[in-house]
Amino acid sequence: MGLHELLSLKDKIALVTGASRGLGQGFAAALAEAGAHLSIVSRHRDELTDTAERVKGYGREVLSLQVDVTREADVREMVAKTVERYGHIDILVNNAATERRNIPPEETSLESWSFVIDTNLNGPFLCAREVGKVMIPRKRGKIINIASMSGMIINRYFHGGSYDVSKSAVVGLTKALAVEWAKHNVNVIAVAPGYYGTAPNQKWFEANPEIRQRVIDMIPLNRLGKIEELAALVTVLASDVSNYMTGSTVVIDGGYTLW
Ligand SMILES: NC(=O)c1ccc[n+]([C@@H]2O[C@H](COP(=O)([O-])OP(=O)(O)OC[C@H]3O[C@@H](n4cnc5c(N)ncnc54)[C@H](OP(=O)(O)O)[C@@H]3O)[C@@H](O)[C@H]2O)c1
16 A cells, blocks of 8 residues: 555544534544545534534535534434434544643542543443444444543643643553454544643733743643644554554653653
8 A cells, every 4th residue: 555545634633522612623633634534523513614614614624513422322322313414433532621720639529520520431432332342343444542641640830630640640541442453443542732822821821921931841842833834643543554553642742851
């Protein structure tokens, strides 16, 4: 198979959770550019319009669904509707997550802790489980879990806690599913991004401009990541290039975790 063919996602079916904005929107657009048709989901269907337009702009089909990834019934319906529309699923990008709470552990309520773990760990598990049921009989599929470098280190200037633990567990979930589903030829891979200028970070940096500079000073490449750089990586991992990769976590952080 030539390189062009390996990289192509022509007529593949991809499902991206948390696709209404930020990184998820970038992933959906890049997958469409590489040739995939998309199911895009978030809790607010009306907020998926921009992403849907970007997908259509590449001449691909798009199905927009209102889904809360923490609700089992929603996740089952998401998979059923996607299969009804396209027949199968080749790629799942488990991207939906809630942002860091930035609360010291001794002040973290069980409610706040559970909300983060439910969204960032249980949600991706439910999505992988239900999509896995569709991929296993076909003996093919790619699941890309969006973890974080916070799954490996604890960020400075923010309180560590439920977010870091949830992302570290996503790295563990990736390994566990990779081993279980290798026999079914379903590749499970995680990506661990550093800092990108999406809404949760922008909000924090605008409120604390001096921290923005200190964070950038901690990144060897001395800048935030660009959504299109990360989206291109996810697209490559979703392609046949990753056929011999499973259980790995790919760090893309400008070198932040090196120091
Ligand atoms: N930005 C960074 O620097 C960075 C770094 C490392 C890792 N990450 C990870 O990358 C992913 C995307 O981050 P981002 O910065 O793009 O986040 P974002 O701008 O906050 O977007 C989050 C997306 O997830 C959706 N979502 C949240 N809860 C959901 C739920 N329960 N069910 C379904 N959809 C839900 C949101 O839409 P609704 O609100 O409409 O549901 C939105 O589309 C996350 O997994 C994040 O942890 C980001």
